[in-house]
Amino acid sequence: MRNFSFYNPTRIHFGEGQIGKQLAREIPPGSRVLVTHGGGSIFSNGIWDQVEQALAGYHFSRFAGIEANPQYDTLLRAVAQARSEQCDFILAVGGGSVIDGSKFIAAALAYPGEPFDLLSGSKPKAAVPMGCVLTLAATGSESNPHGVVTHVERQEKLPFSSPLLYPRFAILDPTTTYSLPPRQIGNGVVDAFVHTTEQYLTYPAEAPLQDRYAEGLLRTLIKEGPKALANPQDYAVRANLMWCATQALNGLLGCGVPQDWATHMIGHELTALYHIDHAQTLAVVLPALLAERREAKRGKLLQFAERVWDIRTGDEDARIDAAIAATRAFFEQMGLPTRLSGHGLDADAVPQVLAQLERHGMTALGEQREIDLACSERILLRAL
Numbered sequence: 001m002r003n004f005s006f007y008n009p010t011r012i013h014f015g016e017g018q019i020g021k022q023l024a025r026e027i028p029p030g031s032r033v034l035v036t037h038g039g040g041s042i043f044s045n046g047i048w049d050q051v052e053q054a055l056a057g058y059h060f061s062r063f064a065g066i067e068a069n070p071q072y073d074t075l076l077r078a079v080a081q082a083r084s085e086q087c088d089f090i091l092a093v094g095g096g097s098v099i100d101g102s103k104f105i106a107a108a109l110a111y112p113g114e115p116f117d118l119l120s121g122s123k124p125k126a127a128v129p130m131g132c133v134l135t136l137a138a139t140g141s142e143s144n145p146h147g148v149v150t151h152v153e154r155q156e157k158l159p160f161s162s163p164l165l166y167p168r169f170a171i172l173d174p175t176t177t178y179s180l181p182p183r184q185i186g187n188g189v190v191d192a193f194v195h196t197t198e199q200y201l202t203y204p205a206e207a208p209l210q211d212r213y214a215e216g217l218l219r220t221l222i223k224e225g226p227k228a229l230a231n232p233q234d235y236a237v238r239a240n241l242m243w244c245a246t247q248a249l250n251g252l253l254g255c256g257v258p259q260d261w262a263t264h265m266i267g268h269e270l271t272a273l274y275h276i277d278h279a280q281t282l283a284v285v286l287p288a289l290l291a292e293r294r295e296a297k298r299g300k301l302l303q304f305a306e307r308v309w310d311i312r313t314g315d316e317d318a319r320i321d322a323a324i325a326a327t328r329a330f331f332e333q334m335g336l337p338t339r340l341s342g343h344g345l346d347a348d349a350v351p352q353v354l355a356q357l358e359r360h361g362m363t364a365l366g367e368q369r370e371i372d373l374a375c376s377e378r379i380l381l382r383a384l
Contacts (some may be wrong), residue, residue: 001205001207001210001257002205002208002256002257003256004255004256005211006251006252006255007163007251008143008144008166008250008251008252009168010081010142010143010144010166010167010168010169010170010250011026011168011169011170012143012169012170012172013026013169013170013171013172014065014172014173014176014239014242014243014331015059015173015223015239016174016175016235017173018095018171018172018173019047019050019051019054019133019173019176020050020053020054022172022278023051023054023055023091023131023133023169024054024055024056024057024058025087026131026168026169027055027058027091027131028089031058031059031088031089032058032059032061032085032086032087032088032089033055033058033059033060033061033087033089033090033091033206034060034061034062034063034078034081034082034085034087034089034090034091034093034105035051035055035060035061035062035063035093036062036063036078036090036091036093036094036098036101036102036105037062037063037064037066037092037093037094037098038065038066038067038068038094038095038097038098039064039065040064041135041179042093042094042135044179045176045178045179046279047093047133047135047176048093051091051093051133055091055220059085060084060091061081061082061087062081063077063078063081063082066078066094066097066098066101066102067097067150068097068277069097069148069149069150069157069271069275069278070097070098070100070101070104070148070149070150071075071149071150071152071154072115072116072119072149072150072151072152074101075101075104075105075108075115075149076108076115077089078101078105078107079105079108079109079115082105082109082122082128083109086187087109087128087133088128088129089129089130090102090105090128090129090130090131091130091131091132091133092130092131092132092133092167093132093133093135094132094133094134094135095134095135095136095137095138095139095184095188096136096138096139096141096142096191097139098132098146099132099134099139099141099142099167100141100146100147100148100149100268101137101149102130102132103127103130103141103145103146103147103160103165103167104118104119104147104149104160105128105249106127106128106129106130106165107124107127107160107162107164107165109127109128109130110124110125110126110127111124111126111301113331116151118160119149119151119158119160119302120158123162124162124164124165125164126164127162127164127165129168130165130167130168130343131167131168131169131171131310132167132169132170132171132343133169133170133171133173133176134170134171134172134173134176134242135176135180136177136180136184136188137172137177137188137192137238137241137242137243137244137245137380138184138187138188138191138192138279139191139195139245139249139278140192140195140245140246140247140249140250141249142167142170142172142246143166143167143170143246143249143250144166144250144251145161145162145163145164145165145166146159146160146161146165146249147159147160147161147165147194148160148268150271150272155272155273155356156272156356156360157268157269157271157272159268163304171245171279172242172243172246174235174238174239174241174242175235175238177232177238177241177242177261178232178233178238179232180232182335183277184233185225185228185229185335186225186229186279186332186334186335187216187277187278187279187280187336188241188245188279189221189224189225189228189241189334190279190280190282190283190334190336191245191278191279191282192217192221192241192244192245192248192249192343193218193221193225193248193330193331194263194264194282194283195245195248195249196214196217196218196221196248196253196288197214197218197263197286197304198259198260198261198262198263198264199214199254199257199259199302200214200215200218200253200257200300201260201290201297201300201301201304202257202258202259202260202297202300202380203258203296203297203299203300203365204300204303204366205256205257205258205366207256207257210253210254210257211256211303211307213252213253214253215304215307215308217247217248217253218308219246219285219308220240220244221241221244222308222330224240224241224244225241225300225333225334226333226334228241229334229335237244241256256306258367258368259367260365260366260367261281261365262289262365262366262371262376263285263286263289264282264301265357265362265365266285266289266353266357266365266376266379266380267281267282267284267285268281269353269356269357269360270284270285270349270353273349273352273353273356274343274355275351276343279336280337280343283337283338284337284338284339284340284342284343284383285379285380285383286327286331287324287327287328287331287338287383288379288380288382288383289371289379290324290327290380291324291382292375292378292382293366293375294320294324296366296368296370298316298320299323300325301320301324302316302319302320303321304323305319305322305323306319308323309322309323309326309327310381311323311326338383339383339384340380340383340384341384345384346384347381349380350377350380350381353376353380354373354376354377354380357373357376358373362376
């Protein structure tokens, strides 16, 4: 196991009714709150009523319209509104995109320079405090310091991160996810699944606890994901999926082990270029990447086959093939295409994605930094 430092200050309030019980307790009295959200679903499903009631007595300003891939220009408008209203606390009500966007707003409000600097390597030295009410279990952004923002004109999806951007608190009420459409349910399950594999499907690192932890998350997602599609208002199912998604990317799973985020980096370019949902790009890239990198990942792929998919018969190559096929079938069961053709793309898309990877310096990806542009090309061609 590698050396590591672990820190996660986000306070989690989990369960039905926690918005009313905890929200007002967590926001300092006298705060001027910017409430951020996406579309109008929080009004139709009753979430806004709970939030508004909990904020009685606070001055708050509401900013709507943060996109599924939060856009830089939209977030700048939110920053301007927060400054105009003298807001000193951010409350994100939504899924990972709203939370990511709110992290950027929190950093930009306290940043003296050009906000785009925060997406091009500059680290914030301060940030406005923020908390969140999670309505879509997927990214784990509710309990980590990371975010991704899309710059439409530049066709770039740009990550940022700072320990200052951990949410102070996160309220996780599984009932807030009941009204999600099947596409978002499937996206959330696959996003959490791929977050887990990118910290697990690398090479053996003498970290059996992390391995078992990852395998437990994966098996739970495989079992509970289809149930959420069949019965969206099953509280136990939605609770388990919500907690899995948080645990998949709160930092604990990756302690002391090698990590491979190549699927995400390639997927980001597909989203930026073709506006494909983030999780849907992961469903396309991961099976192809595992097939291309099967020798480098052989030991963990065999472990994955046995412990996650219960595949124990056949020679090694047959077991690896079966595990990759089972992964692909699971993604498709959750409603996500696993081929670029499923999104209307063909081989003409490959050079464009490679050009973006080169432009962003993504030329040595993976846990062993061996995924160069030629390897990325083979992965994309496998994904056709």
